[in-house]
Amino acid sequence: MTFQEYDTTCLPSKTPSTMTLMNQAPPPDWTHQGDALIRTIQRADFMEAIALVLKIASLAESANHHPDIDIRYRTVRLSLSTHSAAHKVTSKDFALAGQINDITESDISSCATELRSRLKL
Numbered sequence: 001m002t003f004q005e006y007d008t009t010c011l012p013s014k015t016p017s018t019m020t021l022m023n024q025a026p027p028p029d030w031t032h033q034g035d036a037l038i039r040t041i042q043r044a045d046f047m048e049a050i051a052l053v054l055k056i057a058s059l060a061e062s063a064n065h066h067p068d069i070d071i072r073y074r075t076v077r078l079s080l081s082t083h084s085a086a087h088k089v090t091s092k093d094f095a096l097a098g099q100i101n102d103i104t105e106s107d108i109s110s111c112a113t114e115l116r117s118r119l120k121l
Contacts, residue, residue, distance in 0.1 A: 049074045
């Protein structure tokens with residue numbers, strides 16, 4: 001095997017889901033920061049922040065694509081990059097960002113109400 005053959009067979013193929021997209025404009029409410037898409041979301045209180053994270057966790061599990069999540073009281077900071085693409089932004093990140101943007105106020109409110117009820121708060 002020549003070096004060129006080795007080089008191309010050992011590198012992952014660049015499919016649309018793994019090609020980096022750092023030059024593409026970020027989705028609404030998201031920014032490019034380093035090699036990631038970033039969004040910071042303020043909720044009314046801690047339980048609403050946790051409800052939002054639960055909704056995001058469900059989407060992430062379904063997509064098998066997981067954001068880094070930082071929760072500070074009622075502030076949720078999300079960072080999306082694709083680990084298998086050297087932590088670069090790919091179409092997977094744009095797709096999950098779009099799904100996160102589609103979470104409605106009603107979704108969060110009803111989830112927070114259920115959480116409060118289950119925790120007897």
